[in-house]
Amino acid sequence: MIIGLTGGIGSGKSAAADRFAEAHGVHVVDADMKSRVVVEPGRPALARIVDRFGDDVLLDNGSLNRPALREVVFRDPTQRLWLEELLHPLIREEVVNDLASAESPYALLVSPLLIESGQHRMTERVIVVDVPESIQLARTAARDQVPLDQVRAIMEAQASRDDRLRQAHDVLVNDGDLAALHAQVDALHDRYLAMLSGDTL
Numbered sequence: 271m272i273i274g275l276t277g278g279i280g281s282g283k284s285a286a287a288d289r290f291a292e293a294h295g296v297h298v299v300d301a302d303m304k305s306r307v308v309v310e311p312g313r314p315a316l317a318r319i320v321d322r323f324g325d326d327v328l329l330d331n332g333s334l335n336r337p338a339l340r341e342v343v344f345r346d347p348t349q350r351l352w353l354e355e356l357l358h359p360l361i362r363e364e365v366v367n368d369l370a371s372a373e374s375p376y377a378l379l380v381s382p383l384l385i386e387s388g389q390h391r392m393t394e395r396v397i398v399v400d401v402p403e404s405i406q407l408a409r410t411a412a413r414d415q416v417p418l419d420q421v422r423a424i425m426e427a428q429a430s431r432d433d434r435l436r437q438a439h440d441v442l443v444n445d446g447d448l449a450a451l452h453a454q455v456d457a458l459h460d461r462y463l464a465m466l467s468g469d470t471l
């Protein structure tokens with residue numbers, strides 16, 4: 271069974287996924303991490319990005335300058351769509367290969383764009399990590415040291431809170447402390463194991 275886990279920027283997807291992995295041994299595949307692999311130096315996608323945006327999106331060591339590209343693509347939706355068209359099929363391939371190696375009773379596909387990019391069709395259930403937008407903004411700005419306007423622009427490029435919740439089979443409400451999030455993850459994990467063993471929920 272593959273379970274999708276999504277939520278807006280800074281909602282707590284990684285915090286929830288870490289709990290599934292560390293406390294319960296669940297195999298986690300993270301689309302954001304795959305998005306780094308597909309643009310590593312030497313990969314054709316990095317050359318395509320440099321052709322389009324110039325050397326300004328490269329660091330001195332030849333790797334992608336991610337903050338510079340982030341600044342460009344979240345200012346201009348045309349550039350973002352170009353980047354997504356280039357990277358999403360490559361990310362998907364990495365995700366599929368990694369999921370195929372999962373050995374835990376179920377695997378988790380963590381993706382900020384699970385619904386927007388159609389990746390949820392690979393999954394049997396969808397978990398949404400839900401927080402009010404004010405918390406998303408505050409936690410992301412504190413974590414990434416980026417201007418609130420840029421976080422807002424990223425949020426606008428993502429599904430709305432309501433659209434996401436409409437796709438949810440399960441919701442993790444992450445407006446409290448980490449212990450509260452962990453308790454919800456632990457309860458969901460128990461439910462999934464019960465589902466897999468054929469018990470009714």
Ligand SMILES: CC(C)(COP(=O)(O)OP(=O)(O)OC[C@H]1O[C@@H](n2cnc3c(N)ncnc32)[C@H](O)[C@@H]1O)[C@@H](O)C(=O)NCCC(=O)NCCS
Pocket residue numbers: 278279280301302305336337339340343350353354357358361381382383424427428
């Ligand atoms: C623009 C890039 C280089 C910025 O890199 P950076 O290291 O600063 O951010 P990172 O990749 O860790 O993403 C941080 C968060 O931004 C949001 N985000 C990233 N890409 C997108 C996007 N295309 N649309 C909406 N939100 C996005 C997500 O919430 C993500 O968790 C990078 O995000 C990227 O390559 N994006 C395009 C690929 C993509 O769509 N990835 C996300 C889903 S797989």
Ligand SMILES: Nc1ncnc2c1ncn2[C@@H]1O[C@H](COP(=O)(O)OP(=O)(O)OP(=O)(O)O)[C@@H](O)[C@H]1O
Pocket residue numbers: 277278279280281282283284285286302382409410413444445446447448449451
């Ligand atoms: N319940 C919580 N209490 C306090 N801080 C939290 C909580 N949950 C997450 N955080 C913090 O908020 C920030 C965002 O969380 P996290 O990185 O897990 O979000 P994310 O959804 O994976 O973000 P992104 O979409 O950007 O990858 C992190 O600094 C994390 O440590």
